[in-house]
Amino acid sequence: xxxxxxxxxxxxxxxxxxxxxxxxxxxxxxxxxxxxxxxxxxxxxxxxxxxxxxxxxxxxxxxxxxxxxxxxxxxxxxxxxxxxxxxxxxxxxxxxxxxxxxxxxxxxxxxx
Amino acid sequence: xxxxxxxxxxxxxxxxxxxxxxxxxxxxxxxxxxxxxxxxxxxxxxxxxxxxxxxxxxxxxxxxxxxxxxxxxxxxxxxxxxxxxxxxxxxxxxxxxxxxxxxxxxxxxxxxxxx
Numbered sequence: 001x002x003x004x005x006x007x008x009x010x011x012x013x014x015x016x017x018x019x020x021x022x023x024x025x026x027x028x029x030x031x032x033x034x035x036x037x038x039x040x041x042x043x044x045x046x047x048x049x050x051x052x053x054x055x056x057x058x059x060x061x062x063x064x065x066x067x068x069x070x071x072x073x074x075x076x077x078x079x080x081x082x083x084x085x086x087x088x089x090x091x092x093x094x095x096x097x098x099x100x101x102x103x104x105x106x107x108x109x110x111x112x
Numbered sequence: 113x114x115x116x117x118x119x120x121x122x123x124x125x126x127x128x129x130x131x132x133x134x135x136x137x138x139x140x141x142x143x144x145x146x147x148x149x150x151x152x153x154x155x156x157x158x159x160x161x162x163x164x165x166x167x168x169x170x171x172x173x174x175x176x177x178x179x180x181x182x183x184x185x186x187x188x189x190x191x192x193x194x195x196x197x198x199x200x201x202x203x204x205x206x207x208x209x210x211x212x213x214x215x216x217x218x219x220x221x222x223x224x225x226x227x
Contacts, residue, residue: 004154032213043116043202043218044155051213089154098145098206098214099168102154 003027004092006103014111019077021106023090026071030092034100035064035075038087047088048075051095080110114139116205116219124225125193133188133222137205143167144186145216146178147202155202161186162208190224198226 005024013019021035031052036044050057050064050073057064063076077084090103117136125131137144143162147155160168161180180186184205190197200223204216 006154034215036218041220043204043220046215046217049213049215091154095213098143098216099157099160099170100145100147100155100216101157102147104152104154 001026002104003030004090004101004103006088006090006106008106009104010107010109012109012111013080015082016079019075019080019084019108019110021075021077021088021090021108023073023075023103024071025073025092027092027101028071029094030101031095032093033064033066033073034091034093035062036089036091036102038089038105044089077108080108082110082112084108085110116203116217118201118203118219118222120222121220122223122225124227126227127193127195129193129226130189130191131193131224133190133201133203133224134185135188135203135205135219136185137203138217141205141207141217142184143206143208143214144180144184145204145206146186146188147204147218148172149200149202149221150196151199158188193226195226198224200224 034049035047038044087105091100145160146158149155157170159178200221203219206214
């Protein structure tokens, strides 16, 4: 049972445009959501997070939106840069329990 | 400051063998978690340890075991290896502060290939 789903295995975006990565979850116990970025031969790197009491969190070029009623979150990157090309994982956990449940990842390619 | 370190980087074993993977957390972090990432999938939680005690276990068979040492480093052991155990094994450490969400910092992983 895939509790965290990323339905787009890959996404290509022109440099300078907005990249939007989507994630859906099914477990109502999740109340903390994170995005990780992964380059080949490296471990996942934390990017941005959001708790369920918020619907938006921004950090520079990265914004995460959470729609609890739809059990959906999205990561917006604007403007997209070539260095953003990586695999992006959505992850979720109950607060106070750092056991992360990951999605299958979306490979983002930024086209110069 | 050094990040999470893992050894070895790569490992090749044959079916039925046993393997031990090692992890050193970020200095000051007392909690270590292990994840398995099979090709094309997201990481899957295996174990979490805090202060040498197991705090969580994922849906993995008893062939998988782990422990945490007094210096907070950790080992993951897998017995009776199967082809399906071929994966990237990731270790993550966290500071475990009460009342706040403790983000996990991942090491580069150990790539295990079972032939």
